[in-house]
Amino acid sequence: MQPDSLRSARRVLLIIGIVAAAAVVAFMTLGARGNWSFVLPFRGTKVLALVLVAYSIAVSTVLFQTITNNRILTPAIMGFDWLYMLLQTVLVFLLGAAATSSIDPRLMFLVEIGTMTGFSLVLYRFLFSGSIRDLHLLILIGVVFGTLFRSLAGLLQRLIDPNEFVVLQDRMFASFNAVDSNLLVISAVMVAIASIIALRIFHTFDVMALGRETAISLGVDHRRITMIVLILVTVLVSVSAALVGPVTFFGLLVANLAYIVMPTAKHRYVLPAAVLIAIICLVGGQTVLERLFAFDTALSIVVEFAGGLFFIFYLLRGHPR
Amino acid sequence: MTFVKLFIPALLATAALAVASLFVGVSEMTFSTLLSGPGGERAWMILGASRVPRTLALILAGAGMAVAGTIMQMLSRNRFVEPSTAGTVESASLGMLAVLLLAPDLPVIMKMLVAAAFALAGTAVFLSILRRVPLRSPVLVPLIGLMLGGVINACTTFFAYRYDLLQAMGAWTSGDFSAVLRGRYEVLWVALALTVAAYVAADRFTVAGMGEDFSTNLGLDHRKVVGLGLVIVSMVTASVVVTAGILPFIGLIVPNLVSMVMGDRLRRTLPWIALSGAALVLVCDMIGRLVNAPYEIPVGSVLGVVGSLFFLNLLLRRRPRAA
Amino acid sequence: MIDIDNITKAYGEATVVDGVTAKLPKGGVTTIIGPNGAGKSTLLSMIARLIPSDKGSVLVDGLDVARTSGDKLARRLSILRQDNHMTARLTVRDLVAFGRYPYSKGRVTAEDREHVRRALGYLGLEELGERFLDELSGGQRQRAFVAMILCQDTDYMLFDEPLNNLDIRHAVAMMKLLRDAARDFGKTVVVVLHDVNFASCYSDHIVVMRDGRLFMQGTPREIIRPDILEQTYGCPFEVHELGGDRIAVYYA
Numbered sequence: 001m002q003p004d005s006l007r008s009a010r011r012v013l014l015i016i017g018i019v020a021a022a023a024v025v026a027f028m029t030l031g032a033r034g035n036w037s038f039v040l041p042f043r044g045t046k047v048l049a050l051v052l053v054a055y056s057i058a059v060s061t062v063l064f065q066t067i068t069n070n071r072i073l074t075p076a077i078m079g080f081d082w083l084y085m086l087l088q089t090v091l092v093f094l095l096g097a098a099a100t101s102s103i104d105p106r107l108m109f110l111v112e113i114g115t116m117t118g119f120s121l122v123l124y125r126f127l128f129s130g131s132i133r134d135l136h137l138l139i140l141i142g143v144v145f146g147t148l149f150r151s152l153a154g155l156l157q158r159l160i161d162p163n164e165f166v167v168l169q170d171r172m173f174a175s176f177n178a179v180d181s182n183l184l185v186i187s188a189v190m191v192a193i194a195s196i197i198a199l200r201i202f203h204t205f206d207v208m209a210l211g212r213e214t215a216i217s218l219g220v221d222h223r224r225i226t227m228i229v230l231i232l233v234t235v236l237v238s239v240s241a242a243l244v245g246p247v248t249f250f251g252l253l254v255a256n257l258a259y260i261v262m263p264t265a266k267h268r269y270v271l272p273a274a275v276l277i278a279i280i281c282l283v284g285g286q287t288v289l290e291r292l293f294a295f296d297t298a299l300s301i302v303v304e305f306a307g308g309l310f311f312i313f314y315l316l317r318g319h320p321r
Numbered sequence: 322m323t324f325v326k327l328f329i330p331a332l333l334a335t336a337a338l339a340v341a342s343l344f345v346g347v348s349e350m351t352f353s354t355l356l357s358g359p360g361g362e363r364a365w366m367i368l369g370a371s372r373v374p375r376t377l378a379l380i381l382a383g384a385g386m387a388v389a390g391t392i393m394q395m396l397s398r399n400r401f402v403e404p405s406t407a408g409t410v411e412s413a414s415l416g417m418l419a420v421l422l423l424a425p426d427l428p429v430i431m432k433m434l435v436a437a438a439f440a441l442a443g444t445a446v447f448l449s450i451l452r453r454v455p456l457r458s459p460v461l462v463p464l465i466g467l468m469l470g471g472v473i474n475a476c477t478t479f480f481a482y483r484y485d486l487l488q489a490m491g492a493w494t495s496g497d498f499s500a501v502l503r504g505r506y507e508v509l510w511v512a513l514a515l516t517v518a519a520y521v522a523a524d525r526f527t528v529a530g531m532g533e534d535f536s537t538n539l540g541l542d543h544r545k546v547v548g549l550g551l552v553i554v555s556m557v558t559a560s561v562v563v564t565a566g567i568l569p570f571i572g573l574i575v576p577n578l579v580s581m582v583m584g585d586r587l588r589r590t591l592p593w594i595a596l597s598g599a600a601l602v603l604v605c606d607m608i609g610r611l612v613n614a615p616y617e618i619p620v621g622s623v624l625g626v627v628g629s630l631f632f633l634n635l636l637l638r639r640r641p642r643a644a
Numbered sequence: 645m646i647d648i649d650n651i652t653k654a655y656g657e658a659t660v661v662d663g664v665t666a667k668l669p670k671g672g673v674t675t676i677i678g679p680n681g682a683g684k685s686t687l688l689s690m691i692a693r694l695i696p697s698d699k700g701s702v703l704v705d706g707l708d709v710a711r712t713s714g715d716k717l718a719r720r721l722s723i724l725r726q727d728n729h730m731t732a733r734l735t736v737r738d739l740v741a742f743g744r745y746p747y748s749k750g751r752v753t754a755e756d757r758e759h760v761r762r763a764l765g766y767l768g769l770e771e772l773g774e775r776f777l778d779e780l781s782g783g784q785r786q787r788a789f790v791a792m793i794l795c796q797d798t799d800y801m802l803f804d805e806p807l808n809n810l811d812i813r814h815a816v817a818m819m820k821l822l823r824d825a826a827r828d829f830g831k832t833v834v835v836v837l838h839d840v841n842f843a844s845c846y847s848d849h850i851v852v853m854r855d856g857r858l859f860m861q862g863t864p865r866e867i868i869r870p871d872i873l874e875q876t877y878g879c880p881f882e883v884h885e886l887g888g889d890r891i892a893v894y895y896a
Contacts, residue, residue: 134460136460136461136464137636140401140460140467140636141633141637144632144633144636145629145633147629148633150625151628151629152626154625155618155622155625158616301478304472304474304478305475305476308468308472309472311468312465312468315464315465315468400731524749524750527732527742528742528745530732531730531732532728533694534728535742537692537694538692538694538723538796539746540713540716540718541714541745542714580733584738584776585732585733586734586735
């Protein structure tokens with residue numbers, strides 16, 4: 001790669017870094033009235049949650065696209081978010097709401113992530129064993145799996161005693177505005193652990209992006225790396241789904257924006273760019289909607305709208321590989 | 322020929338399902354209380370005011386949605402298309418919301434017509450997007466339809482959220498027949514009329530399903546047939562959405578099963594499609610009422626699970642030629 | 645007679661058919677030949693109003709195809725394009741019976757049934773009548789489509805590469821069938837063909853297209869000549885007379 005494009009990649013990173021920081025500052029300060037010692041921790045928790053979600057979705061999407069070798073599949077589109085929701089419902093269904101609430105939420109979260117990892121490995125094996133050659137078919141199957149998980153969750157919710165359902169509903173319909181702060185610490189820890197593991201295998205990502213055959217011939221243990229990345233992705237998906245619920249298209253949007261603004265495909269630049277763009281969108285978007293339009297949870301709806309249009313456009317453009 | 326002989330038994334079986342459906346419910350109402358004994362009068366009242374309308378609504382909605390799905394598959398020449406994978410249902414929902422916001426006092430039939438107009442527009446957008454699909458990849462078509470539905474749904478949710486109507490919206494997206502009473506389902510007779518109309522025009526739809534070139538060769542105005550089909554599909558969908566909510570995947574399950582067995586000559590298959598659609602919805606509704614009694618699971622939830630499983634199966638066992 | 649007057653079709657910058665004027669005679673087999681991209685299929689589709697033309701007109705027995713009602717034309721002219729993907733799952737008999745649609749609009753009469761029976765017989769499909777199209781081989785399917793066109797019983801029958809997917813035996817049978825339809829029943833058959841020798845042996849009239857334009861037309865004797873074929877296809881040809889037919893050899 002020419003030093004020119006490296007320099008411009010760094011410049012772009014610097015710019016979006018500054019914009020992201022500005023978005024955070026704006027979110028913390030705009031329209032704040034009264035006691036700073038109250039406002040700062042209150043908004044600080046929220047901003048931390050948003051940043052965690054942005055980080056999780058951006059990293060999980062880019063890494064998922066690296067191991068599946070395409071730029072249109074994302075864990076959310078393949079139904080992983082809804083799988084997490086289904087698992088939550090199953091737990092409440094099996095244990096009962098009372099038992100579920102009495103368990104330490106952090107322990108519960110760990111159990112959920114563990115189960116989720118197992119299931120998503122099965123799903124991944126099933127979908128990416130190579131028997132499905134048509135990419136569109138693969139996406140459609142993923143989307144329908146998502147529908148199935150959502151329908152199953154819906155059905156189970158109806159089977160739960162309506163009184164217990166209320167408990168579940170509170171947990172299921174988290175939003176960008178009502179982040180569960182209890183989960184923040186454990187989420188942050190999980191994300192940190194995932195990031196450390198990701199850093200240790202960071203050098204393989206660019207090779208993995210070249211495809212399975214090339215990666216193997218360059219001496220990368222493709223199978224092992226794929227498994228590790230998939231587990232990391234699952235953990236990150238669980239974190240974001242637990243904090244704000246399923247968001248289908250956000251990852252697709254930020255990952256593709258990152259590919260567009262970055263003059264290089266190297267993960268050293270694309271990954272931070274995706275994270276920063278995600279922060280700009282989430283924190284900036286929330287600031288605009290909350291402070292300017294006084295909307296609360298509309299951000300996810302806006303993301304679904306824009307993301308859906310982008311997705312259709314991407315599909316129509318032809319060859320999404 | 323053998324199918325013709327089988328039709329009467331199938332009709333009787335569905336009728337038996339319908340009768341069984343009459344006697345499933347929370348309130349005490351058995352065959353014997355109807356005939357005599359204390360509470361007989363009350364039982365007749367329940368039967369007339371609630372059970373019969375509900376069963377009729379199930380039959381009309383099931384038959385209508387199955388036929389609507391068939392027509393959509395013929396018009397788009399794609400096995401995976403039905404009102405809930407083409408943005409039709411979501412557009413009808415958006416129409417409902419618009420009525421609720423702008424003119425909540427309109428009579429049901431007008432609400433239905435507004436929803437139908439929205440459904441018509443949404444489906445027309447879908448079909449015009451399809452014309453731009455570079456390669457008519459069969460799986461790309463429902464994918465775009467599902468995404469379009471998602472985008473329209475985001476609009477609906479946005480406004481519902483903005484005007485605090487999410488609760489009300491839940492009512493017509495759940496596919497729930499428990500609130501169907503006398504006076505609240507009659508708009509579904511429109512669906513029946515349209516189903517009959519579809520049968521009258523069955524050969525046109527079959528020819529349209531052979532493709533635009535074949536249609537033109539046989540002297541059929543393809544655009545007119547598409548127009549007619551769109552009107553039928555939108556009105557049927559809208560009338561179902563207005564009365565009971567979304568019934569996903571019937572239009573996918575039934576036409577595909579019937580086509581596997583009997584092919585696609587609609588003059589022959591449409592009666593079977595309508596009958597099977599009605600039977601499927603009756604069964605799913607009974608499951609929903611029995612599994613968690615005394616609570617009810619909306620038939621839409623049951624269909625969501627059954628339908629997505631069927632859809633997956635259809636996609637995974639797809640041989641390369643199928644499209 | 646098919647009267648083609650200055651007909652033109654362009655897709656963006658590319659003009660596919662460029663001001664073609666020709667009269668195709670009534671009766672007999674007329675073959676359109678020419679290299680890939682010469683505009684043969686587009687011309688055929690425009691004659692059959694499947695593709696609207698940008699300029700010019702086509703008259704079939706004096707009827708302007710762009711203005712005549714589709715229904716009326718469907719009883720006078722039929723077309724089979726190549727690469728027919730059919731999503732609808734129909735039996736061979738159902739498909740062929742739809743050839744009667746312009747007459748009976750789906751209500752099959754006894755006369756229609758007789759047409760269907762004969763069409764199936766001509767193409768040797770009696771045994772396959774109740775089979776679904778998607779269960780057939782490519783060649784069988786192609787024959788079923790042709791049977792449907794025969795069943796439509798129009799004065800003018802247009803075929804785009806009808807020999808696709810057919811083995812030698814069925815290809816020869818197909819061309820004989822089309823020739824017989826023209827000879828015995830007074831039909832006018834217009835065929836786009838790739839194989840110069842099939843054109844030479846079975847046509848009464850040959851139209852040669854090149855670069856979207858009409859290059860030549862005439863009897864096989866006038867057209868199947870080394871100089872014309874070389875100019876048309878841009879490679880060397882020899883032409884031999886064998887049993888009264890002219891056979892082009894281009895394997896040199």
